[in-house]
Amino acid sequence: MNESGPGPDSLPTLHSSLPNAPTDHASASHDIISAATILATLMDSRPPTSHGEEEMDDDDQDGGIPLVNDVESPVVHPPPPAMTAPASAHWNHVGGLADPFSLTPATHDPPEQHAAALESLTMGQLPASFLVTLGLPEHILTYSILDIEATVHSMLGIEASAYEEHLVVQNKETFLHITDFFHQYAKPPKGASIGLVVTEVPETITRDDLQGDKCDFQGIDWSYLYASREQVRAKRVSFETGRMQPKIREVRRRIDPIPDTENYFSFRRMNTAHRAAIPHFQLRNLLATTSRNDIYYASRDRVLHTDASGATATVVMDLAKHMVEHTQFSVTTLAAAKDVLIVGGFEGDYAIRDLSSTYVTPHVYGTIQDKCPESKSHITNHVHLFDCRTTYTPHAVLCSNDSGLRILDCATNTFTNSFRYPAAVNCSATSPDGRLRVVVGDFQETLITNAETGQPFEALNSHADDVFACAWADDGFHVATAAQDSTIVVWDARYWSRPLTVMRSELSIPRALRFSPIGSGPRVLVAGEADDYISIINAQTFESKQVFDFFGATAGISLTPDGQSLFVANADHKFGGIVELARTGWGRTAHVRAEDGEVVEEERMADWAGEEGLEGDRRVGAGWRERDRRGACAFVGDIMV
Structure with a gap:
């Protein structure tokens, strides 16, 4: 997983980022405390990830950072001795932050400005003034509370973990949050609309609730906003196309889109109470389903369970107590199949849970022991499950940022194999017979390897940038890959000389691929893009598709084992949730x-x-x-x- 951008050490200091700011130590300390106060305020306002009280049914239920209304403020260092009296007055007697709303306008922004910041964060945006205060570029309006946390920790001199270092990497391809976009670029003339900020979001939207512009898939009433959804979508496409990197624009010029003429799935339901949290913008496999009744999604250090009806989430894994190298567990990827649920984290850590037990069983925690010493990052970029050909037990394939691919026997929690590749491994998929494996990563080649030895015997060249997703179809022949250059390539295992087809994404970067399971009807390839689009491609001809569009970042896609439901995790702060699409084309x-x-x-x-x-x-x-x-x-x- 290739990452570029400023690290914590390269971030500008607070006082140097402000025009005509004083450079003395006391003023700098004062500004740092202001930044920390902002952080604490925003942390306390973090929106809940699920609706209602969450039942803690894991063995690790006595720790962690709760995500529902009672988030603890970060631990910060005491003020330096040179701090002035007005600044130090904002510290309580135990060295923690005082009530941020008690700050006086004489030394800090008025409380109403903090309140506006809280509302903005809830809506998925941050005021430009706050970004400047923290030394972050104004034009990037998609920072999360985690980005701010990492930045303030850097200012306060707290050593950044690998997790926090990744949070400050800028994603140039990310779409603006729809609230920001609508307010700045898509809304009608001033006074004609009050915008999306005050739009009420229903907890559930069903097929029966849809009323065109009165209520779309996400419950947005566009007629109330005096702008049709189609108009906003067209403006958004034009805007994001203009922001594209030249290399992606060139790909779109060379490859014509395939027509949107199919109707494989239809909207059934969206539950807005369940939000997956994306820890890294390039990792979008945070949703897994083993049935319509069993939906698993990740939210920072927890995995939650719900069903298609949107039942109140229960915690099936609480990983808050597990620390690796002083870093809290953060779920970067997950997979579930049959009776096994497995997640990977930022420091080569992982956890497995047996889903077949009638009783509440603890999860098994572990970490890779053969970390590459030359690598600074051991993020688990992807994990998938397959049945071993010799033991018939579920095995997991962990793809790591340290260039390693490891095979884990989930039944015994032991690693059976470990393979090294030229660079970070971003994704892999095992053939249905368990003999072959496709491996992709921070290299443009697609490697077809012996699943048992890890040895590549084909290096396929079709992408012009790093590859982040792959899938192997149930027929054993078709292999699909998707890359940072926005292309999706399909290969036929019987003929590796050239690709079967090369397609391009609808608009964003494709981050996840899924072939429909055998026995589910017309064969399709589902491509989940980083933002706004899911393409359901005809996997028989690869000449047509169905496009499902929404507003928000895609945290994951998952097909049920029978292939009759496709679930999509939308991570938008205000209009996100879990969407269910139901099969409509039955195959005749x-x-x-x-x-x-x-x-x-x-x-x-x-x-x-x-x-x-x-x-x-x-x-x-x-x-x-x-x-x-x-x-x-x-x-x-x-x-x-």
């Missing part, structure tokens, strides 16, 4: 052929295998009768084909 494709001069119409399904193959495949979650009720079986007369 009509073909007409001539037989002895007579025209015969037949139906043939477009799944990864024919009905005969599906009946004998243990991965298929539904029998032929259930698939027939959905229209996912194909017959000619009384004969199944």
Whole structure:
């Protein structure tokens, strides 16, 4: 995972970033305390990640940072001896911060300005004045509370962890939050609309609630804002296209988009009470589903469970007590399959939970022991699960930023293999038979490797930048990869000489790929972009697709094992939540052929295998009768084909 941008040491000091600011020690200390006060205020206002009280059903329930209304302020150093009396007056007798709203206008911004900052943070934005105060560029309006926390820690001289160092990396491709964008670029003339700030967000939006511009997928009433959703979308596309890096603009010029003519999924529901938290802008695999009743998503140091109906979240993993090198566990990626849930963290740490137990079972915590000493970062960039060919037990593949790929036996919590590659490994996928593996990372080649030895035997060249996502289809032949250059490439394992097709994303950077599972109907490839778009691509011809658009950052995508529901985690601070899309195209494709001069119409399904193959495949979650009720079986007369 390639990261560029200023580290904590390169951030400007507070007093040097302000025009005509005094440079004496007392004034600098005063400004630092002001920044820390702002941090404490914002920390106390962090919005909840789920609605209502959360049941703590993990063994680690007596620690951690609660995310619902009672977040603790960060620990800061006592003021230096040279601090002036007015500044030191804002410290209480135990060395902590006093009530930020008690600050006097004579030495700090008025309380109403702090209140405005709190409201802005809740809406997913930060005032430009606050960004300047903290030495952050004004034009980047997508900082989170974590970014501010890392910056203030740097100012206060607190040693930054690897986690905090990654937080200050600027993402030049990120879209503006929709609230910022609407207020600054998309709203009608002044006075015609009060904007998105005061828009009420329903806890649940269902298919029956949709009323065009009166209520869209995210519950936004565009008619109330005197601007149609279509108009705002068009302005946003134009604006973000203008901000694109030249290399991505060139890709879009060379590759024509495939038409949006398919209808594989339809909107079913959005639950706004559940928000996944993105710890790093390049890592977007923070959602996993094992059924419609079991949805898992990550929020900093916890994994929460809900269902398609939006039930109150329960904590299935509370990782707050686990520290590695003085860094709190932060979930960077997760995966779930059958009875196993596994997460990875920033320092090579991981945790596994058995989902099959009737009783509440503790998770198993561990960390990689063979860290590369030359690497400064050991982030677990991606994890996926597969069944081992020899033991038939679930194994996890952990892709690390230290150029390592490790195989973990989840049943025994032991590493069976460890492989090294030329640079950071960002993602991998194992073939259905467990023999091959595709490996991608901070190198432009796509490596096809022996799954047991890790040895590459094909190096495929198709991308012009680092690759962040890959997937292997259930037919065993099709392999898809997605890169920072905004391209999506599909290969056929029977012919590695050239790619089957090269597509481009809709608008943003593709960060996650999923092929539909076998037995779920027409084969599709789902591409989750970093912001605003999910493309559901025809994986039979790769010449058409369905586009589902929304406003917000994508934290993860997941298909249920039967392929009938596609879940999307939208991490937008105000209009985010978990979206469910339901299958609509059930797989009957009509073909007409001539037989002895007579025209015969037949139906043939477009799944990864024919009905005969599906009946004998243990991965298929539904029998032929259930698939027939959905229209996912194909017959000619009384004969199944």
